[in-house]
Amino acid sequence: MTILVTGSAGFIGFHLSRRLLERGDTVVGLDSLNSYYDPKLKASRLAILEAHKGYRHAKLDLADRDGVPALFAEVKPERVVNLAAQAGVRYSLESPETYVDSNVVGFLNILEGCRAVQPKHLVFASTSSVYGNHNNLPFNVHDAATHPITLYAATKLANESMAHSYAHLFGIPATGFRFFTVYGPWGRPDMALFKFTDAILKGQPIDVYGEGRMQRDFTYVDDIVDGLVAALDRPPVANPAWNSETPDPATSAAPWRILNLGASRRVELMRYIEVLEEKLGRKATINLMPMQPGDVARTEADTAETRAVLDYAPSTTVDVGVGRFVDWYREYYGV
Known part of the structure; x- marks a missing residue:
C-alpha cells in the first residue's frame, strides 16, 4: 500500500x-531537511531510502x-504516519514559535489532508x-495527562x-x-x-x-x-464501553486511541553512561549538573x-542497544 511518512529523513521516520x-510498501516521504541538526546526517539517511524504487521524497515544510x-491530493495515501515535528524539550524554551508552526499548524495541515482523502x-x-x-x-494511558510542563509537551498534547x-x-x-526516550x-x-x-571519543567532559x-x-x-508497523494494519474503532460520565482518556466513542511505546523498564542515567563507557572502551569525565527547566526525574511506560x-513486545536491552549505536557511530564517522 501507499504510506505517507512525514519526517522520513529524521531518526524514527528513517x-x-x-x-x-x-x-514491499510504497513510501512517500515528507521532510523539509531543515538545519535543526546536521543536514548531512539527514542527507545520508535519505540517500539510503532513495535507493529503494518504492520511495519518493517530497521536500516540504509541514506548515506549508x-x-x-x-x-495529499496527489498521492492519496492509504495510511499516514506523522513523525515530523520540532523535537526537543530544552529547545522549546528558546524558540517557542518554531514548535507552534511545526507541531500545531503542521499537524492541522496533516489532519486537513486526511479529511480530504480519508486514509x-x-x-x-x-x-x-x-x-x-x-x-x-x-505512566498509564488511562490516567489523565493534563499538566505538561514544557511547550513541546503542550503541543503534543x-x-x-x-x-x-x-x-x-x-x-x-x-x-x-507516546514515545519514551528513543535511541539507536x-x-x-x-x-x-x-x-x-561524541564528547567521550574527543576526550571532552560530559554534562x-x-x-x-x-x-x-x-x-x-x-x-x-x-x-508503529503493528499499529498501521490495526486501526482503532470506537470503544463501545466508553462512558462520558467516567471518561477513559486513552479511548473514545470515536475511532481514536492513545498508546505508550516504551521498553517498560527504568534505567538510571549513570548506568546508561556506564554501558556507553564499556562499549567505547573509554571512561567519561563527568560534570554533575542540577536538573534543567522542563526535565522530569523519572519516566517509565x-x-x-x-x-x-498490538502484541507489542519490546526486547532490546540497553546493553545491546547502546552497543549497536556505538558500532554504527564508529562506522559512520570513522572513529
Missing part, C-alpha cells in the same frame, strides 16, 4: 520508512498550507513528556486532542503514540547518547543533569518501529494496553 520499504494538502489510518507521534511531573509510575476532534467529526481513525543507530545529535559518545540520578525508559528504535492491542 527507520520506519526503511522497514516499510523492505516489506498549500503544499501539504496538494501532496484508513492516521498514526502520529506524541511523547511521554505529556505526563509532566506525574509521579504515578509506570494538543495533537492528541486535535486528532480526537477529527476522529469524532470526520471518522478518521487515529492512533497517537542514526539517532539525533541533540540527544544524550549521541552527545556523550550530566539531575546529578546523574534521573531515570529514563530508554527504548531502542527497532522496538518503536515494531509498534506502562505498555499493558499496547501489548494487548
Whole structure:
C-alpha cells in the first residue's frame, strides 16, 4: 500500500520508512531537511531510502498550507504516519514559535489532508513528556495527562486532542503514540547518547543533569518501529464501553486511541553512561549538573494496553542497544 511518512529523513521516520520499504510498501516521504541538526546526517539517511524504487521524497515544510494538502491530493495515501515535528524539550524554551508552526499548524495541515482523502489510518507521534511531573509510575494511558510542563509537551498534547476532534467529526481513525526516550543507530545529535559518545571519543567532559540520578525508559528504535508497523494494519474503532460520565482518556466513542511505546523498564542515567563507557572502551569525565527547566526525574511506560492491542513486545536491552549505536557511530564517522 501507499504510506505517507512525514519526517522520513529524521531518526524514527528513517527507520520506519526503511522497514516499510523492505516489506514491499510504497513510501512517500515528507521532510523539509531543515538545519535543526546536521543536514548531512539527514542527507545520508535519505540517500539510503532513495535507493529503494518504492520511495519518493517530497521536500516540504509541514506548515506549508498549500503544499501539504496538494501532496495529499496527489498521492492519496492509504495510511499516514506523522513523525515530523520540532523535537526537543530544552529547545522549546528558546524558540517557542518554531514548535507552534511545526507541531500545531503542521499537524492541522496533516489532519486537513486526511479529511480530504480519508486514509484508513492516521498514526502520529506524541511523547511521554505529556505526563509532566506525574509521579504515578509506570505512566498509564488511562490516567489523565493534563499538566505538561514544557511547550513541546503542550503541543503534543494538543495533537492528541486535535486528532480526537477529527476522529469524532470526520471518522478518521487515529492512533497517537507516546514515545519514551528513543535511541539507536542514526539517532539525533541533540540527544544524550549521541552527545556523550561524541564528547567521550574527543576526550571532552560530559554534562550530566539531575546529578546523574534521573531515570529514563530508554527504548531502542527497532522496538518503536515494531509498534508503529503493528499499529498501521490495526486501526482503532470506537470503544463501545466508553462512558462520558467516567471518561477513559486513552479511548473514545470515536475511532481514536492513545498508546505508550516504551521498553517498560527504568534505567538510571549513570548506568546508561556506564554501558556507553564499556562499549567505547573509554571512561567519561563527568560534570554533575542540577536538573534543567522542563526535565522530569523519572519516566517509565506502562505498555499493558499496547501489548494487548498490538502484541507489542519490546526486547532490546540497553546493553545491546547502546552497543549497536556505538558500532554504527564508529562506522559512520570513522572513529
